[in-house]
Amino acid sequence: MKKLILSAIMLLGLAFTAQAQDISKNALGLRLGDNHGFGGEISYQRALSKNNRIEADLGWRNSRNVDAFKLVGLYQWVWNIDQGFNWYAGVGGGIGSWSHDYNQYKDDGTFVFAAGNIGIEYGFKEVPILLSLDARPEIGSGYYDDDNFGFDIGLGIKFQF
Numbered sequence: 001m002k003k004l005i006l007s008a009i010m011l012l013g014l015a016f017t018a019q020a021q022d023i024s025k026n027a028l029g030l031r032l033g034d035n036h037g038f039g040g041e042i043s044y045q046r047a048l049s050k051n052n053r054i055e056a057d058l059g060w061r062n063s064r065n066v067d068a069f070k071l072v073g074l075y076q077w078v079w080n081i082d083q084g085f086n087w088y089a090g091v092g093g094g095i096g097s098w099s100h101d102y103n104q105y106k107d108d109g110t111f112v113f114a115a116g117n118i119g120i121e122y123g124f125k126e127v128p129i130l131l132s133l134d135a136r137p138e139i140g141s142g143y144y145d146d147d148n149f150g151f152d153i154g155l156g157i158k159f160q161f
Contacts, residue, residue: 023047023078023086024123027130029158031057038070043156051078055090055117061098070096072136074117084125090117094138113140113150123160132156 027045038059047053057072076090092115099108119134138150 023051023053024128024130024160027158027160029130029156031132031134031154031156033136033152033154038068041070041072041154043158045076045158052076053078055092059096065102066098066100068096068098068100070094072115074115076117081120084123085120086123087120088118088134091115092117093140109142111140111142113138119154121156128160130156130158130160132158 024045025047027043029043031041031043033040038061041057041059043055043057045053045055053076055072055074055076057074059070059072061068072092072094074090074092076088078086078088080086093113094115095110095112097108097110100106115136115138117134117136119132121130121132123130132155134154134156136152136154138152139148141148
């Protein structure tokens with residue numbers, strides 16, 4: 001029985017380490033979601049190794065009553081599922097600033113937050129496009145709407161180069 005368990009553990013370990021990993025060196029595009037009221041973000045990814053990368057996202061909001069920006073930085077681990085499909089998880093944080101004017105009530109501020117990230121992506125071999133779907137919870141202080149927790153589902157499209 002011990003040999004069977006040891007063999008199963010070794011086989012499982014081999015399966016996780018032997019899979020080929022293809023993450024692009026650079027990817028630039030959009031991440032669409034609610035983003036705690038900011039909407040879409042410009043997103044950039046940079047590979048650090050075969051299965052690690054950093055991601056930087058810049059979101060902004062410019063409306064009649066609100067002007068704001070938000071910068072997010074994430075460190076991600078990437079695992080291959082099957083040819084072109086990857087899943088990833090990451091941690092990071094960010095900073096932002098906001099200013100609003102509602103019916104002569106003016107206020108502004110700066111906020112900081114910690115973020116997590118988990119998602120799935122597919123990179124096409126024929127064209128340099130990367131599609132992703134992820135979840136990003138954030139917790140911080142100083143948000144313009146006094147809600148210090150945000151949970152966002154994002155859909156991304158990036159061009160790989």
